Amino acid sequence: MIEEDPGVPEAGTYAVDYRDGSVGQVMGCEGGLVQLRPLGGGREWDCPPESVGEAPAGDVLRERVRRLNRERRLP
Template sequence: MDSCASHQEEPPDPPAPNTPLVDTSRNDRVGEFRGVAGTRWSLRPIGGGREWEADPRHVRPALPMEQIRARTARANARSRGEVL
C-alpha cells in the first residue's frame, strides 16, 4: 500500500479568538479568527463585517503592516459612509 496516497496533511491548530490572519486563497484578505466550522475556520474582517470560511491550510498570521492596512481601509470606508 502506498503510504503517500493515504496521507493527508493535518490542518494547523486553531489560533486564539480575534487573532489577525491572512486568507491566501482570497487574495490575501485579512480577517480575525472567530472559530472553527467543521473543517474550516471562520474569519471576520478586521473592524467588523460579514464572516467567511477559510481552509486552514490557506491561512497564515497577518503581518503588522497587513493589520494596519486592513484597519486603515476599514476606517476610510467608514469615513466615506460605505460601512457603519
C-alpha cells in the same frame, strides 16, 4: 479545535486568507474550516486551514486604515 493545529492562528488573533489576501480576525473553527471576520465587523467567511496564516502587523494596520477611510467617505 484550532488551538490543536499549530499551523492555524488562535481564535482572537488576526489572519490572512492566502486565497485572496483578505485579513480578518479568527473567530473559531467549524466543520474543519477556519472562520474569519472582517476587521470592521461583518459577515464571517470560511477558509481552509491550509490557506490561512498569521497576518503581519503591517497588513492588519493597513486594513484598519482602509476601513476608516471608507467610513469617512460615507455620507
